[in-house]
Amino acid sequence: MRRHGWAGNIPADDEEAVARIIDTARTAIDERGTVSVSEVAQTLGVTRQTVYRYLPTHEALLGAAALSSVDGFLDRVAVHLGSITDPTQAVVEGIAYTYEQIAHDKYLSLVLQPGKASALTAGVTSDMAISFGRSILQKFEVDWAAAGFADERLDELVEVMLRMLQSLIVDPGRPARTGNALRSFLTDWIAPSVRAHADMR
Incomplete structure (x- = not known):
């Protein structure tokens, strides 16, 4: 040097x-x-x-x-969601909670808001995005490998979650879904896919 x-x-x-x-x-x-x-x-x-x-x-x-600064958010994830053990519920709540927190966390906003230097700007399949998504999933008390999500399959699950987040951020809907309405929407349309893949193990 x-x-x-x-x-x-x-x-x-x-x-x-x-x-x-x-x-x-x-x-x-x-x-x-x-x-x-x-x-x-x-x-x-x-x-x-x-x-x-x-x-x-x-x-x-x-x-x-x-x-480097999302540890605070991940700690909140652990407190809010750490007791969830069902993989489908974890995915639904992980997407919903992360989406809801973006407005309240400047670093999370930097990571996820399109138009900034973010995981989503780099692409939902970028190393930065996948690393961030894995960090969220690892905060749950879910045995992802036992649920059928290991290695590449877990990365694909992270990608699906990030693509849904990206879609919600870019176009929240009219009116925007929040709270129970958001969770009901994700339960209807995302949870069945997660459940089907878990059943393939």
Whole structure:
């Protein structure tokens, strides 16, 4: 690693460098809701090219900052949904709860809102999106493998959940479904598919 920049405090390794970049971005997002690569570089005492070496685009910077900050949301998922053991109920409530929380969590909004540097902007099959979706499912007390969802099959289930979330976010409906109406809709149309695949195991 080059021995200048970083305001004289050179990171010990690439992992530390990325952590500093993300922490700086999160501080700015907490203060103003967004951040630029130039601002991160200036704060850290490096060039923009140095930031791009670790996170190659502005979208990657915002996405990494957002994903590093969704722990609070995932903790709320665990509290709100952790006792659910039925896979179909878990999928329905996971979609509904996540959708309802977007308006109340700036980092979750960054991860999921189309038009921003988000998991959904990158695509519902992107590594970022699948990782986020798996994190939600892992908060449930569901034995996903025993329910017929392991490895690629679990990733496909995550993809279906994210595609439904994307659709709800892009067009909430007229009027938008919330609460029991949203859960009833998902139970009617999403739960049967989950149940059918679980029965194939």
